[in-house]
Amino acid sequence: MNKQLLLGAEAVAVGAIDAGISGVYAYPGTPSTEITEFIQKSKDAQSRKIRSKWAANEKTAYEAALGMSFAGKRSIVCMKHVGLNVCADPFMNSAITGVNGGLILVVADDPSMHSSQDEQDSRAYGRFAMLPLLEPATQQEAYDAVRFGLDLSEAVKLPVVLRLTTRMSHSRAVIERKAMRDQNAFNPDVNTRQWILLPAIAKKNYAGLIDKQTAIEKSSAESPFNKVVEGKGKKAVIAFGIGYNYVMEVCKTNNLELPVLKISQYPLPKDMVQSFIDKYDDILIVEEGYPIYEELLRGFSDNKKFRGRLDGALPRMGELSPDAVAPALGVKPVVGQPVPDIMVNRPPALCVGCSHRDLYEELNSVLANYPNKCVFGDIGCYTLGALPPYSAINSCVDMGASITMAKGAAESGVHPAVAVIGDSTFTHSGMTGLLDCVNDNVQVTIIISDNSTTAMTGGQDSAGTNKMVDICKGLGVEPEHIVTIVPVKPRLEQNIEIIKKEIDYKGVSVILAQRECMQTLARKKKAAKK
Amino acid sequence: MNKNIIIAGVGGQGILTIATILDMAAMHAGLNIKQAEVHGMSQRGGEVQTHLRIADGQIFSDLIPMGQADLILSVEPLESLRYLPYLKKDGAIVTSDEPFKNIGNYPDEQKVLDTVRKSAENVVFVDATKIANELGNPKSYNIVMLGAAARFIGISNADFEWAIGNLFGSKGQEVVDLNIKAFYATTK
Numbered sequence: 001m002n003k004q005l006l007l008g009a010e011a012v013a014v015g016a017i018d019a020g021i022s023g024v025y026a027y028p029g030t031p032s033t034e035i036t037e038f039i040q041k042s043k044d045a046q047s048r049k050i051r052s053k054w055a056a057n058e059k060t061a062y063e064a065a066l067g068m069s070f071a072g073k074r075s076i077v078c079m080k081h082v083g084l085n086v087c088a089d090p091f092m093n094s095a096i097t098g099v100n101g102g103l104i105l106v107v108a109d110d111p112s113m114h115s116s117q118d119e120q121d122s123r124a125y126g127r128f129a130m131l132p133l134l135e136p137a138t139q140q141e142a143y144d145a146v147r148f149g150l151d152l153s154e155a156v157k158l159p160v161v162l163r164l165t166t167r168m169s170h171s172r173a174v175i176e177r178k179a180m181r182d183q184n185a186f187n188p189d190v191n192t193r194q195w196i197l198l199p200a201i202a203k204k205n206y207a208g209l210i211d212k213q214t215a216i217e218k219s220s221a222e223s224p225f226n227k228v229v230e231g232k233g234k235k236a237v238i239a240f241g242i243g244y245n246y247v248m249e250v251c252k253t254n255n256l257e258l259p260v261l262k263i264s265q266y267p268l269p270k271d272m273v274q275s276f277i278d279k280y281d282d283i284l285i286v287e288e289g290y291p292i293y294e295e296l297l298r299g300f301s302d303n304k305k306f307r308g309r310l311d312g313a314l315p316r317m318g319e320l321s322p323d324a325v326a327p328a329l330g331v332k333p334v335v336g337q338p339v340p341d342i343m344v345n346r347p348p349a350l351c352v353g354c355s356h357r358d359l360y361e362e363l364n365s366v367l368a369n370y371p372n373k374c375v376f377g378d379i380g381c382y383t384l385g386a387l388p389p390y391s392a393i394n395s396c397v398d399m400g401a402s403i404t405m406a407k408g409a410a411e412s413g414v415h416p417a418v419a420v421i422g423d424s425t426f427t428h429s430g431m432t433g434l435l436d437c438v439n440d441n442v443q444v445t446i447i448i449s450d451n452s453t454t455a456m457t458g459g460q461d462s463a464g465t466n467k468m469v470d471i472c473k474g475l476g477v478e479p480e481h482i483v484t485i486v487p488v489k490p491r492l493e494q495n496i497e498i499i500k501k502e503i504d505y506k507g508v509s510v511i512l513a514q515r516e517c518m519q520t521l522a523r524k525k526k527a528a529k530k
Numbered sequence: 531m532n533k534n535i536i537i538a539g540v541g542g543q544g545i546l547t548i549a550t551i552l553d554m555a556a557m558h559a560g561l562n563i564k565q566a567e568v569h570g571m572s573q574r575g576g577e578v579q580t581h582l583r584i585a586d587g588q589i590f591s592d593l594i595p596m597g598q599a600d601l602i603l604s605v606e607p608l609e610s611l612r613y614l615p616y617l618k619k620d621g622a623i624v625t626s627d628e629p630f631k632n633i634g635n636y637p638d639e640q641k642v643l644d645t646v647r648k649s650a651e652n653v654v655f656v657d658a659t660k661i662a663n664e665l666g667n668p669k670s671y672n673i674v675m676l677g678a679a680a681r682f683i684g685i686s687n688a689d690f691e692w693a694i695g696n697l698f699g700s701k702g703q704e705v706v707d708l709n710i711k712a713f714y715a716t717t718k
Binding site for chain 1: 616632
């Protein structure tokens, strides 16, 4: 079928398959997970032998994709915005090495922090690395941008960034597929020295990256994704990415004929932007994310003809919407009835029967007797232990931080210093922290709440399943202090005793709380019935 | 043709099944679609909603502007009220009358139903569990809800039948028939 109804994330996946990738590398993270999941399930991808298993983290994923590019093949690497922090090192340096086979970093930002700890804007990374960046406004553009981006990547020999946001990634529309392109031939780049970033070579490469800025700006100027929508009057809009949709929605509903410059490819095409801004007296800058380009266009002297998130014309933070944009275009939004007073919030909660529930009940029972306790949480379903009835954790910062924050706190005198981390988060970024704990023989209790899956993002394979004890042993935790418990009601008293004993141990202790995720278990049972 | 529909419920209630059938029916009818979903954290028993827009012309925004929804289709009564600022003056509410109480401070049940009744001129309560059970197919709860909403959507029943057949086709004709029966149980 040529036409398909797809999420933006899925449109990227199909676009990548059709554009001849040989592999996708990724660690799950909302709102990027569906890209890789789609490729994993795709018959087209299977018949073309596209590799698609989950990586341990974003850094290992990015480096593997770069290796595939070295070998001459096309690949994409997918992650959420904060995952790009984890792989910032290979990302920044891949701009210096350049690529052989086409390479796209697909990064999905989460403005409004629907499922994230910040709303950082990955376009800042695009500028930082001096790479081309695509920001589709429609699902069709998301599909097209993959092939366009891989072609561009091979033309300029640089990685290309494809930025999605939650709304683009998780919204469906019909897209039209194009003919499938063959995968690249095996062609390892062994004859150049560009991949060896010794200072002498890196300097040469960096000069090359600076030289390439002219070519990538030219590509933006000629981009099928950047365009001017003609209009009337002296007021105009520059709309970036999905911000364009909200502007056009308001214009269409209210019969406004505003001139709009749509930007979906960066770096900014300077002449195109300059000739547009010269024509108008009042220009609204609409960005789904940080006011990066608003700040740039305003300049140090703060040119007052620009309006946007910085002067309050648009909300300073959060996701945009037609209602957020309407007042800035002089339109009073029509609001329906207010939400009735009886309304209450319905926050997410741990599933009924979830192993994290039993674990928190046991842990709280033990820690009730320790007035100076601190529990450092991590990223996953078990972060919901912060909410009542458990209110069991004191922190949640970034992947793996539970272990190392517990370490630093213990070294400052906190006792008990407890870390609660999931199995997938532990293999993502917790193992090195555990090694630090072992090397310093610090008094911490590390609870790995192991449900054998990456649960919060929907139950993807976890890199360390069935390997947890061996990993902890290998990192040097004393075998008698790697203790396994099964968090279930009948074992409550027994588990409380075990946790108490390990908390009192004056060294590194790991408690593996192992019970499979209720969701993946239910899914397996359902599949077995079929 | 231009319809904005908010489908509401609690994470895990399966509102995306309703959205999928609506999408396929709209596609079959040759209409354009945009459907913004909630994935991630809220799916764990939290409030979830889908913005579904169908039109014969171009649709720009993935999100429905406030005051522009023609229909709120909710599989839970309290959740039908959460999105009232989006409902048009003459918009309709179709909701299940069965509360889903996974929170300690769920408001008084009768008060919730009374408030829904006052919130739009066209309000349809559906006893979806009872109807689905009587049909011998408790799983068809969401299809029963969709059937009750169909009259406000403007897509033909034939297109809905096609979509149901398409979605459940791989499970055999018996399952398809059961779901089509569930759909028609509430269309009138």
